[in-house]
Structure formats: C-alpha cells, structure tokens
Amino acid sequence: MFLKISTIVLIPSLIIQGNAVKKNTLRLPEPDGNRHGIIGTGKPLSILILGDSAAAGVGVETQEDALLGVVLNQLKNQYEISYRLEAKTGHTTGEVIKTVKNMSPRHFDVVITSVGVNDITKLTPPKNWMKKQQQLYAEINQKFMPELIIASSVPPMNRFSALPNPLAWLFGQYAKGMNKTLGRFVQQQVNMQLIEYDLERFKMLNLEMAENGFHPGKEIYTF
Known part of the structure; x- marks a missing residue:
C-alpha cells in the first residue's frame, strides 16, 4: 500500500524526471561477440543466459568482458561448454517469457537470468512481477530441465547515478520489494540460487558503473 500511494503521489515528478532521463541518458549498444557456440575442454556443460540489457552485456564493448564472457572464462579450463545468450535491451519479464516460449526445447545444465529493471521503469508492482517470475521459471524448467537456475537480484536503482530523486528513491523501493519476494x-x-547485486560493495571496491550511470561497467561484470 505504501508503494502504491507513493507512486500515485509522485506521478507528476515521475513523468517530468522520466522524460528527462530518457532524453539525457547515454544509450549504449549491446556488445559485439558470439552469442552461442562451444568453448573449453573437459566435462560437458551447457549454459543459457536469459534477460535484459545487463544479461546482454550493455556497458562493455565485447561479450568477452560481459556476463557471458566472464562465466565462460571462469569455466572453460574445466568444462567443454555449449553456451547460448538470449537477451535484449529493454526486455521485461513478460518479454523474456516470450523468448523462452519461442525457443526449441532442449536441455541446459545451467540457466542464468537477469531481469527486473525494465519492469520497474514500467512501475510493475512487486506482487505482479513475482507472478511473472513464477511463470518464467516454470517455463524454464519445463522447456530446458536445468539442474541449476541462477537468478540475479534486481539492482538497487536508487544508487544509479543516472537517476535523480525522487525517481531514484521510488525505483529503489520497487527493487527492494521485488528482491524480497x-x-x-x-x-x-x-x-x-539467488545472486545479489551489491552496488554498495562494488563502490567500496572502487568498481564503477558504465559511463551512462545505468549499466554495469567492465569491472563489475568481472567481479
């Protein structure tokens, strides 16, 4: 109820600040590089990454420095990895669900997901978002039968330098509610398993966001 009331009260500010952020925030491209293939030597391992711009690696220039590249580099000396990246800037949970439904059934040992920021920018209530999340993971389990699903938490958007208050504060409240559920x-x-996005810890270690203040930088992906 508190979040709903806060959203209604702040609607005039949200409209003004939201338009300003869209106009002024630097739009970064998705990084170049292979999004599927086989790499490494050792025991076979299949990995699928699903989600939004963070999953796609926005904030760095090549997939080698993005989430996909970091995962592959950490595992390629122990495993022969069959990998696939299905992620797109702007995707909400609903759009990731559509992506999964459009993919052919096959087994992946590990599925990694990153989604939530675009649901927040559309002011999706945490309860509604969680219903979509449950649908997403049901689809993933049915379509890919993974041994492990690694879900990334929603980043604390109140700490994004690209966002002014009260917009940042409100988005942070949405993120907190989503991560709780x-x-x-x-x-x-x-x-x-849940992987938490600890931006405060990143800042303590002098790890920086991308130049647009909205996406992870190279060091954060590596960390």
Missing part, C-alpha cells in the same frame, strides 16, 4: 521464492525451489 524473489528471495522467498528462490528459497522454496530445489534447483535455484
């Missing part, structure tokens, strides 16, 4: 859900699943 997502955490409870993950704890109840036998094949899921």
Whole structure:
C-alpha cells in the first residue's frame, strides 16, 4: 500500500524526471561477440543466459568482458561448454517469457537470468512481477530441465547515478520489494540460487558503473 500511494503521489515528478532521463541518458549498444557456440575442454556443460540489457552485456564493448564472457572464462579450463545468450535491451519479464516460449526445447545444465529493471521503469508492482517470475521459471524448467537456475537480484536503482530523486528513491523501493519476494521464492525451489547485486560493495571496491550511470561497467561484470 505504501508503494502504491507513493507512486500515485509522485506521478507528476515521475513523468517530468522520466522524460528527462530518457532524453539525457547515454544509450549504449549491446556488445559485439558470439552469442552461442562451444568453448573449453573437459566435462560437458551447457549454459543459457536469459534477460535484459545487463544479461546482454550493455556497458562493455565485447561479450568477452560481459556476463557471458566472464562465466565462460571462469569455466572453460574445466568444462567443454555449449553456451547460448538470449537477451535484449529493454526486455521485461513478460518479454523474456516470450523468448523462452519461442525457443526449441532442449536441455541446459545451467540457466542464468537477469531481469527486473525494465519492469520497474514500467512501475510493475512487486506482487505482479513475482507472478511473472513464477511463470518464467516454470517455463524454464519445463522447456530446458536445468539442474541449476541462477537468478540475479534486481539492482538497487536508487544508487544509479543516472537517476535523480525522487525517481531514484521510488525505483529503489520497487527493487527492494521485488528482491524480497524473489528471495522467498528462490528459497522454496530445489534447483535455484539467488545472486545479489551489491552496488554498495562494488563502490567500496572502487568498481564503477558504465559511463551512462545505468549499466554495469567492465569491472563489475568481472567481479
């Protein structure tokens, strides 16, 4: 109720600040590089990454420096990895669900997801978002039968330098509510883990966001 009331009260400011952010925030492209293939030597391992711009690697120039590249570099000396990246800037949970539904059924050992920021910018209530999340992971389990699903938490958008207050504060409240419900859900699943996006820790280690103040920088992906 508090979040709903806050949203209604702040609507005039949200409209003004939201338009300003869209106009002034630097739009970064998705990085170049292979999005599917086989790499490494060792025991076979299949990995699928799904989600939004953070999953796609926006904030760096090549996939080697993005989430996909970091995961592959950490595992390629121990595993022969069959990998696939299905992520797009701007995707909400609903659009990621559509992506999964359009993919052919096949087994992936590990599925990594990153989604939530675009649901927040559309002011999706945490309860509604969680219903979509449950649908997403049901689709993933049915379509890909993974041994492990790694879900990234929603970043604390109140710490994004590209966002002014009260817009940043409100988005931070949405993120907090989403992460709370997502955490409870993950704890109840036998094949899921939650990775928290700890921007405060990144700042303490002098790890920087991308130049637009809205996406992870190279060091954060590597970390």
